[in-house]
Amino acid sequence: MTYFLYPGCSLEAGGSHYLVSVEAVAHALGLTLKEIDDWNCCGASIHYVGGTELQTKTLNARNLALAQKQGGYDIIAPCSSCYIQMIKTAHEFEEEPKLAEELNQILAEGGLNYTGGVKVRHILDVLYHDLGVERLAAAVKKPLTGLKVASYYGCQTTRPYGEYDSVENPHTMDEILEALGAEVVPFEHKAKCCGSGIFFTEMETCAPLAGGILGEAEEKGADMIVTACPMCQMNLEIYQPRLNKILGTEYDMPVVFVTQLMALAFGGDFKKDAALDRNIVSAAEVLKNAAA
Amino acid sequence: MATKAYDKSFREEVYQNVDSGEDVKLCMQCGVCGITCPLRGEMTHGPRQLWSLIRAGKRDEVMNSPDIMLCTSCYSCKVRCPRGVKVIDVMHGLAHYALEQGIVPRKETSKFGKAFWDSIYKTGRVDETEVPMRYTLMAGPIHGIFNMLEMMDIGRALLAHKRMKFKIGPGLPPSKKIKGMKGLKKMLDKAKAMSPGKEG
Ligand code: SF4
Ligand code: SF4
Ligand code: SF4
Numbered sequence: 474m475t476y477f478l479y480p481g482c483s484l485e486a487g488g489s490h491y492l493v494s495v496e497a498v499a500h501a502l503g504l505t506l507k508e509i510d511d512w513n514c515c516g517a518s519i520h521y522v523g524g525t526e527l528q529t530k531t532l533n534a535r536n537l538a539l540a541q542k543q544g545g546y547d548i549i550a551p552c553s554s555c556y557i558q559m560i561k562t563a564h565e566f567e568e569e570p571k572l573a574e575e576l577n578q579i580l581a582e583g584g585l586n587y588t589g590g591v592k593v594r595h596i597l598d599v600l601y602h603d604l605g606v607e608r609l610a611a612a613v614k615k616p617l618t619g620l621k622v623a624s625y626y627g628c629q630t631t632r633p634y635g636e637y638d639s640v641e642n643p644h645t646m647d648e649i650l651e652a653l654g655a656e657v658v659p660f661e662h663k664a665k666c667c668g669s670g671i672f673f674t675e676m677e678t679c680a681p682l683a684g685g686i687l688g689e690a691e692e693k694g695a696d697m698i699v700t701a702c703p704m705c706q707m708n709l710e711i712y713q714p715r716l717n718k719i720l721g722t723e724y725d726m727p728v729v730f731v732t733q734l735m736a737l738a739f740g741g742d743f744k745k746d747a748a749l750d751r752n753i754v755s756a757a758e759v760l761k762n763a764a765a
Numbered sequence: 766m767a768t769k770a771y772d773k774s775f776r777e778e779v780y781q782n783v784d785s786g787e788d789v790k791l792c793m794q795c796g797v798c799g800i801t802c803p804l805r806g807e808m809t810h811g812p813r814q815l816w817s818l819i820r821a822g823k824r825d826e827v828m829n830s831p832d833i834m835l836c837t838s839c840y841s842c843k844v845r846c847p848r849g850v851k852v853i854d855v856m857h858g859l860a861h862y863a864l865e866q867g868i869v870p871r872k873e874t875s876k877f878g879k880a881f882w883d884s885i886y887k888t889g890r891v892d893e894t895e896v897p898m899r900y901t902l903m904a905g906p907i908h909g910i911f912n913m914l915e916m917m918d919i920g921r922a923l924l925a926h927k928r929m930k931f932k933i934g935p936g937l938p939p940s941k942k943i944k945g946m947k948g949l950k951k952m953l954d955k956a957k958a959m960s961p962g963k964e965g
Contacts, residue, residue: 482891489928511944513889518838521857522864522875523882524953525960526784531952532885535945557840579955583948628803628839640844666803666839674873675835678807682837711919751926 474603476594477540477548478506481555481703482514487711488552488703490748494732495551495596497746501612501739502604510543512536515550515558518629518670518704527575533562534576538587547592549599551732553629553702554670560593564634595630596732597701598637601645609652614740616654620763622734623695624650624657625686627705628666640664646701646731653738655763658693662686672708680719683709687716687724696759697727699734706730710754727756775824782962784858791848792816798842798852808832812842812852815859833859834870862962886953889943 484492499506513536516529524532536559540548550556566573567589580586600609624647631638631645638645643664647657667686668679687709690698700706710728717724729752736747737760744750749757779786792813799811810818810832818827827833833856842852860870869875884891923929943949957963 485890486892487923487928490926513943513945513949514885514891516885517881517891519874519878519881520885521784521861522878523886525861525957525963526854526858527960528953528956531956532949535949535952554838575959579952579959582951582955583945585948628837628841632840633843635844666837666841668803669837669839671835671837671871671874674877675871678804678835679837682803711923715915748927751928753922753926753928 474503475505475507475544475546476599477509477543477546479509479512479515479536479548479550479555479559481550481552482517483552483554483703483707487707488730490733490751491551491703491706491730493748493751494730494736494746497736497741498600498732498739501736501741502608504599506549507544507546509536509540509548511539515552515555517554517558520558527579529558530562530565530572530576531579533559534566534580534587535583535585537563537566537591537593538580538585540591541587542585545591547594547599549594549596551596551701552704553595553627554704556593556595557629557632560634560636563589563591563593595637595701597630597645597649600649602637606648606652609649609735613653613738615738617650617734617738617760617763618654620655620734620759621658621694621696622650622655622699623660623690623693623697624663625660625690625698625700625705625709626664627700627702628664628669629704630702631664646699649731650699650734653734655734658690658695660689660693660695662689667705667708669704669708672704672712676712676715677719679708680716683712683716684720684722687713687726688722690726691724695726696763697729697756699729699731701731703730710752713754725754727752727754727759729756775822775827776820778824779819779827779859779862783855783862784961785851785854786858786961788850788852788855789816789819791850793848795847797845797847798850801841801845802835803837803839803841804835808835812856816850816855827859828863828866828868829870831870832856833863834874836860886950888941889946889949890941 516532520529626643631643632640650657667683672679706728713724733747741747796813799813836856
């Protein structure tokens with residue numbers, strides 16, 4: 474099975490541990506990932522400050538056009554913000570002929586053209602629907618027995634079309650984590666927003682949102698929060714000391730990508746495959762305590 | 766950046782000049798979006814009330830509302846609105862429209878967002894750790910949340926954990942451009958000219 478990988482800007486830097494572990498997981502499961510050559514940024518959640526809606530759609534249409542030209546494989550966008558931006562443009566291109574025409578007029582300025590049909594997929598979608606939980610379970614060499622995890626999807630991961638999971642009460646990542654042998658604690662904040670794209674610039678305003686997520690995870694006895702979005706990972710992890718100051722709390726909660734745990738459970742190396750040495754709030758100890 | 770239709774009512778101005786602004790017409794004032802926003806406690810009006818102010822032609826109240834920039838882009842409204850209003854796109858459209866007229870609904874988000882877009886427009890990409898660093902170091906502390914030293918600490922931690930590509934400092938290397946930058950720039954310019962409320 475061959476897919477395009479759209480790493481997006483955050484997997485190149487702040488989410489580099491996501492990229493390493495996604496590649497390790499793909500390798501272990503026999504998936505071929507090709508990077509879309511010369512992709513551009515999707516615009517993320519903050520595009521509107523400088524750009525118009527049509528400009529943001531242009532960014533995404535260019536990536537879709539490149540993907541079509543380079544083979545037309547399904548695009549995996551591990552970053553939830555990238556996923557939402559790309560799938561929005563892909564959908565609206567199919568649904569609104571006038572927009573499709575406009576976008577092609579614009580793409581022509583750079584010698585490109587898009588005829589539609591390229592699929593945009595979240596990594597959870599591909600893991601759950603194309604491979605299936607049973608195949609994932611069969612690949613496990615070191616089950617994560619005894620590890621208690623809060624499965625946190627965040628707000629954008631399964632929205633806005635509900636193409637592969639419920640938009641209000643998602644379950645795909647829970648089942649993937651259970652297939653790895655982990656115990657998934659009940660988690661009401663699973664699809665609540667952490668502050669997303671304005672977290673960094675509105676941290677005091679957004680602190681209670683992130684605090685609610687970290688707080689419930691702790692209350693439910695989770696050893697770590699598991700996520701599939703680089704923005705959630707960054708917001709909840711690297712700013713934890715700041716949040717503690719603002720909220721008067723003492724959170725010290727590892728926030729780990731689902732693919733990092735998969736890489737580990739599939740028998741991969743802690744550093745080389747799971748890139749768990751890149752987490753700033755270290756998960757080494759809780760993972761050692763679990764039977765992994 | 767000229768905007769048309771100042772002579773018409775504010776309502777018409779929004780329908781014509783604001784991205785997705787026409788969607789406001791579809792709203793039936795059920796209030797679902799208003800109670801859905803994660804930051805509703807921080808908002809004065811929230812989306813539903815903003816729509817009704819737009820219809821009532823309350824230009825100043827809408828354009829000066831910080832709420833239009835307190836949308837986190839969570840997409841909850843998008844999946845819940847019974848009328849299919851693109852609530853989030855209208856919020857973003859209003860924020861963009863206000864900024865173009867020199868109104869700044871939220872200072873820090875505006876500055877940061879501008880740095881973000883500039884990077885896209887110049888290089889085609891954004892370094893999601895570098896832009897915050899650059900922005901903090903150059904623009905000074907963000908209203909008391911960060912001071913530069915703290916941001917440097919976070920930067921160092923990211924660097925040590927292989928999550929940042931560059932060392933921070935005054936000699937930050939310029940980001941690499943995508944190969945098709947020339948074409949992308951042309952496309953973005955054309956898209957701007959074709960956007961609602963723009964001459965072209
Ligand atoms: S959401 Fe972030 S990572 Fe994804 S392409 Fe866009 S800027 Fe880059
Ligand atoms: S949820 Fe939709 S219909 Fe209801 S008030 Fe909001 S925009 Fe209007
Ligand atoms: S996307 Fe924005 S407007 Fe919609 S519920 Fe979330 S914060 Fe509110």
